[in-house]
Amino acid sequence: MIASTGQHHVLTPNPEMLLASRSNPAFRSVLQYSSLNVPDGVGLLLASMFLGNPIRERVSGIDLITALCRVTDQPVFLLGAGPGVAERAAEVLHKQNPSLFIAGTYGGSPNAAEEAAIIERINQSGAKILFVAYGAPRQDLWIARNLKRMPGVGVAMGVGGSFDFLAGVLTRAPKWMRSIGLEWLFRLLQQPSRIGRIFNAVVVFPLIVLLTEKRQGS
Ligand code: UDP
Numbered sequence: 001m002i003a004s005t006g007q008h009h010v011l012t013p014n015p016e017m018l019l020a021s022r023s024n025p026a027f028r029s030v031l032q033y034s035s036l037n038v039p040d041g042v043g044l045l046l047a048s049m050f051l052g053n054p055i056r057e058r059v060s061g062i063d064l065i066t067a068l069c070r071v072t073d074q075p076v077f078l079l080g081a082g083p084g085v086a087e088r089a090a091e092v093l094h095k096q097n098p099s100l101f102i103a104g105t106y107g108g109s110p111n112a113a114e115e116a117a118i119i120e121r122i123n124q125s126g127a128k129i130l131f132v133a134y135g136a137p138r139q140d141l142w143i144a145r146n147l148k149r150m151p152g153v154g155v156a157m158g159v160g161g162s163f164d165f166l167a168g169v170l171t172r173a174p175k176w177m178r179s180i181g182l183e184w185l186f187r188l189l190q191q192p193s194r195i196g197r198i199f200n201a202v203v204v205f206p207l208i209v210l211l212t213e214k215r216q217g218s
Contacts, residue, residue, distance in 0.1 A: 001155050007147050009034045010157040012061040014041030015205035016197050017136045027137040030144045042181035043201050047209045062162040069093045075103035080133030081163040088167035103127035110134040110142045119149050130156040133163045
């Protein structure tokens with residue numbers, strides 16, 4: 001996608017995003033027409049197994065960013081997250097990959113009033129890859145709305161809290177916890193305010209998958 005001349009939107013869906021898409025047709029359409037959806041949630045793996053079409057593995061947004069930055073020689077722009085976080089995340093990525101070209105970083109906000117100035121900034125930077133951390137679904141609606149206004153950007157990806165992890169604002173779960181599908185629990189301990197989202201992911205989403213399968217099976 002980076003090498004191609006087209007423009008691509010990459011999303012990292014999790015169960016909460018799929019639930020949100022049920023009542024948000026604009027977001028559902030973004031998910032359906034994106035270039036790539038990378039499964040970032042153990043709930044999606046379990047659901048896919050249950051539905052008989054198993055997804056091979058979970059790929060988190062942060063792992064994809066790290067892997068991409070390791071191999072690309074194209075300029076990267078980091079947009080979003082709290083004050084100073086995108087800058088710190090860029091420093092960390094640059095330390096991991098000294099040849100990585102950071103075209104720019106900016107916090108900003110997804111508010112419509114800021115859109116034109118942010119787009120101008122990204123266009124001026126010459127970025128080819130754009131990571132947007134405004135949380136889902138806002139970041140992905142922002143990308144869908146604005147990608148065409150940033151003709152130099154080949155790949156834009158909504159990355160949620162990835163900058164916070166890179167910058168050390170949040171700590172990632174230990175590997176063993178990730179390997180047994182409990183990264184969400186570790187994050188909940190750091191951010192108890194996510195309890196509503198987690199309830200949706202671990203209770204509401206599985207129930208809807210079960211009910212949908214039952215309805216289709218009967
Ligand atoms: N965020 C932001 N502006 C906003 C809303 C969110 O910069 O108006 C940032 C927030 O600081 C965080 C990121 O969006 O760094 C992701 O938020 P969230 O925890 O919702 O993401 P998740 O990883 O759960 O998708």
